[in-house]
Amino acid sequence: MNATVTARAHTNIALVKYWGKADTELMLPQTSSLSLTLDQFYTDTTVTFDDQLTADEVTVNDQLLSSEAAKKVHNFLNLVRQQASRTSFARVTSVNHVPTAAGLASSASAFAALAGAASRAAGMDLDRTALSRLARRGSGSATRSIFGGFVEWEAGHDDLSSRAVPLIEDVTWPIAVVALVLDPHHKKVSSRQGMQSSVTTSPFYPAWKQIVADDLDAIKPAIRAQDFTTLGETLETNAMRMHALTLSARPPFSYFNGDTLTAMQTVKGLRAAGLECYYTLDAGPNLKVFCQTADVSAIQERFARQFGSDNVIVAHPGPGIQFLNKA
Ligand code: 2P0
Numbered sequence: 001m002n003a004t005v006t007a008r009a010h011t012n013i014a015l016v017k018y019w020g021k022a023d024t025e026l027m028l029p030q031t032s033s034l035s036l037t038l039d040q041f042y043t044d045t046t047v048t049f050d051d052q053l054t055a056d057e058v059t060v061n062d063q064l065l066s067s068e069a070a071k072k073v074h075n076f077l078n079l080v081r082q083q084a085s086r087t088s089f090a091r092v093t094s095v096n097h098v099p100t101a102a103g104l105a106s107s108a109s110a111f112a113a114l115a116g117a118a119s120r121a122a123g124m125d126l127d128r129t130a131l132s133r134l135a136r137r138g139s140g141s142a143t144r145s146i147f148g149g150f151v152e153w154e155a156g157h158d159d160l161s162s163r164a165v166p167l168i169e170d171v172t173w174p175i176a177v178v179a180l181v182l183d184p185h186h187k188k189v190s191s192r193q194g195m196q197s198s199v200t201t202s203p204f205y206p207a208w209k210q211i212v213a214d215d216l217d218a219i220k221p222a223i224r225a226q227d228f229t230t231l232g233e234t235l236e237t238n239a240m241r242m243h244a245l246t247l248s249a250r251p252p253f254s255y256f257n258g259d260t261l262t263a264m265q266t267v268k269g270l271r272a273a274g275l276e277c278y279y280t281l282d283a284g285p286n287l288k289v290f291c292q293t294a295d296v297s298a299i300q301e302r303f304a305r306q307f308g309s310d311n312v313i314v315a316h317p318g319p320g321i322q323f324l325n326k327a
Contacts, residue, residue: 003120004046004048005048007112007120009109010038010109016215020198022155027162028156031208034219038317040313041098043112045094045114046093047092049086050091055067055089056077056090059094060096061094072138076118084124106141107139108145109145111135111138111145113321114135132144132153140153143162147165148320152167171317176290177289178288178299178314178315179312180287181307181311182257189253189255189283201250231290238280239280262306270299277291277299
């Protein structure tokens with residue numbers, strides 16, 4: 001009897017970024033990182049191992065992937081097969097739930113959901129710490145999406161010690177993230193390439209490692225104390241310092257576009273007008289603006305006027321991995 005398992009994992013936004021690997025095979029990061037799991041963006045993935053299959057079959061959003069496009073998934077399934085002592089191929093069906101056309105889908109939710117569904121379908125019963133270590137092998141940021149709320153990925157020094165630890169899973173702090181879709185297209189420089197280039201060519205990289213350590217020391221007590229100003233100032237500065245690694249790489253590159261800079265100015269303007277909010281952004285131009293829920297309508301309205309209401313999505317803290325069926 002082949003088990004079919006469906007898992008749901010939400011994406012996360014890093015407040016203290018992961019930007020560089022120490023070990024590309026084991027996917028060990030150069031530094032720890034810290035994120036907030038979000039409720040609005042998630043992936044549902046169903047996996048069945050089937051002796052009748054002659055290759056892994058991967059469907060994403062109703063489209064069957066070519067073997068080239070499915071390579072990362074196939075490599076990940078090889079790892080699961082090895083750990084579970086299984087040989088059969090798998091049928092993987094994945095649906096990304098993103099409120100608008102694109103731009104915010106993420107390898108974090110994808111590999112977290114795949115780790116959960118594939119490991120259970122292969123007969124393993126991993127706890128969430130072990131699941132976070134497995135998800136890490138698919139994509140670094142997926143390590144953190146196993147847990148809900150505020151999550152730290154402890155860098156560690158080997159496969160066992162590099163895993164996610166929840167800081168506060170059930171977030172009662174009334175905060176929100178206003179996500180701006182400024183360019184829904186695929187990024188030109190992948191995170192994987194971008195961070196590798198930053199590690200090997202930016203002269204600022206050693207400073208970045210110290211920055212992350214200091215920012216983690218500042219942000220964890222701020223989260224526990226619900227100190228929004230320290231949280232916001234730390235996450236905004238951390239994001240800009242991460243992006244300074246791209247600008248200082250050789251050759252230099254950037255994920256910003258014109259709208260990114262315009263939206264940053266709007267955040268500053270909102271702050272000057274007494275609406276406290278702070279931005280962060282990842283390996284793409286789309287800004288995510290942190291605010292307190294009391295201010296969210298006014299901030300959402302401001303950005304809707306600027307970029308169109310379809311391009312403004314409000315998210316809140318979200319849950320960790322869920323299994324939707326086990327039969
Ligand atoms: C993060 N990012 O901490 C950082 C900030 C993007 C900017 O993790 O190579 O898709 O699969 O480990 O996880 C995006 O990189 O890269 C990312 P891989 P991943 O969220």
